[in-house]
Amino acid sequence: MDISPVLTRIDDDLNAASDRLKDLLRIPSISTDPAYAAQCQQAADWLVADLQSLGAEASKRPTPGHPMVVGHIGEGGPHLLFYGHYDVQPVDPLELWDRDPFDPQIEDTPQGKVIRGRGTSDDKGQLMTFVEACRAWIAVHGQLPCRITFFFEGEEESGSPSLIPFMQENAAELKSDIALICDTGMFDPETPCITTMLRGLMGEEVTITGPSRDLHSGMFGGIAMNPIRVLTKVLAGLHDDTGRVTLPGFYDDVPELPAALREQWAALGDPGEMARDFLGAVGLSQPAGENTRTGLEMIWSRPTCDVNGIWGGYTGAGFKTVLPSQAHAKVSFRLVGNQDPQAIRAAFRAYVEDQLPPDCSVEFKAHGASPAAAMDTTSPLFEAARGALSDEWPNPAVFAGCGGSIPIAGYFSDYLDMPAMLIGFGLDDDQIHSPNEKYALTSFHKGMRSWVRVLGAARQS
Incomplete structure (x- = not known):
């Protein structure tokens, strides 16, 4: 199936896709506050209805906490599971917001247009990039290039207490060839990455x-x-x-960094300059870690x-x-x-x-x-996805590390015996968990286009 008309569909449907995202963002699905339990149910219902509009068999699944959303669509290989979360962080302190956090709007900034509001980057905007890519594939070709399972959680921002039991109880239904997680970011606004190492x-x-x-x-x-x-x-x-x-x-x-990965990271820029810029943003100038390692090594792989x-x-x-x-x-x-x-x-x-x-x-x-988690990048899907991302963005995609911890990636390995691939389009200045959270419109637009390419490449890998 040709991806060119699917990419064109993404471009032509950008305004409608943005409106759909804003509809989801208006739901204050704050999982940590019991006062918003009804709104978490509402967000789950919204997602079920949207997946059903694509032709997916989707349903809201109860848990002791907030519900899961599970949907299935497509046939053939490979079988991909896409994970995201629809719950968001509280908005306090409210007085530091420039606008109502649940009245999302597109704003002009010196860095370009952004979608402003709670959950834009973490994780509703990221989640919807994948859903919209599927919508475009179906609109153009009447079907997806591979089989998809959607798995959306409503408790990620409150510690995911229901997640592991749900995965264990529904392992047969959720088991796929690989899990795709869109809760990470870009290396910079022009360089996509696939996170393959989690500390x-x-x-x-x-x-x-x-x-x-x-x-x-x-x-x-x-x-x-x-x-x-x-x-x-x-x-x-x-x-x-x-x-x-x-x-x-x-x-x-x-372990020492593999040579191929070291070359990818070296191509991202001068290590000393990157470290100075990174530290300079927080009023520092000198790395304090192992003095024989680059800044990227210190935060990604050491x-x-x-x-x-x-x-x-x-x-x-x-x-x-x-x-x-x-x-x-x-x-x-x-x-x-x-x-x-x-x-x-x-x-x-x-x-x-x-x-x-x-x-x-x-x-x-x-x-x-x-423990740390490291993905097996020898799978053909990883190189296929890296090539697909490189085709969409100005700079080639890299396999990156992550300084923080993302437990869900390890859960897929531990409880479903399946690898995970983390691809996201957030930026360092998205202010997630903070007032005035935003998601660059370019991240949303090219994120959708990126997933179109990844799905096409996965079919051929």
Whole structure:
């Protein structure tokens, strides 16, 4: 089936597609607030009706929380599952919005036209790029080039408590050749990417106790052990002067970057200039991680250790000369490759315990643990999709890493035994989760065209 008329259909139908997106955006489907439970139901109903208008067998599926939407359409191979979420973040603080967050409009900005409103980029706008690509294929050819399962969630912004049980209970229905996830972004406005590496995450809360009560520093200073002094020494020792994490065995399961991927990343620009620009946007200038690695490696493919919070003693207004009984810190580790979160947790706890002086004790509180995820890019679908994206955008697409964690990708592997491919068209300045969220009209338009190309390429791969 020829994709040229399908792309033309996308171009001709852009205004109508934008109106449909705005209709969905007007529904305040805030999953974290029980006051909006009815609106989450309304958003699910809207999506069911829209999928049914394409000829899909679609339905709203109840869960203990907000409903799932599942739809099936098409035949033949490959069988693709497309995942997105229709719930959105709360809009607080409302006074920082320039307009009603649920009255979406297209606005002119110095960077071009954008669709402004809550959920435009995360994730309703991204979700609808795929639905609109399917709509165009059906309008032109009367059918899709392959079999599609739609899987839309309503609790992604509230921790997805119903997701894993639903996937387990409906595994036979959801099982496909590959999952497509459109909840990521572009490298820059002209360079698309397929996210193939997701870092894992492990968190620990540490409490070091010294004296049995807070002490007067004039009476006990110098002779009594101060737990803040102990804690800061422990935390300072987690990195050496080159930026490497010092935990024994920390890098044992960290792979080196494959040569082909290193070449793709090198083609994105000068590493030093990119790092300076990236840090300059937040008022910094010098990378603080491993000094033998590029900025992209640091945030996409290398593990980290960061102190996320530290407190103890008197922190109120004025001054209080106290030696605290306790000192606390929260520490997180971003993990890559085959690093085992529980092994890293054990190594961290052993490291802290080894640093304690005789009069101090330590307590730990675990805060989650998930391994890294790496996609098997040897599948023909990955190169087919990369070629399709490269045909649409000014710059070639790259296989990219992601500094954060996207658990849904790992869930597809763990519970449905299927790979995932993450393709998104968001931009770094979309202000997701913040006031004045937006989605570039170019991202929406060319995102639809990109999915048309990906679906065509998937049929031929």
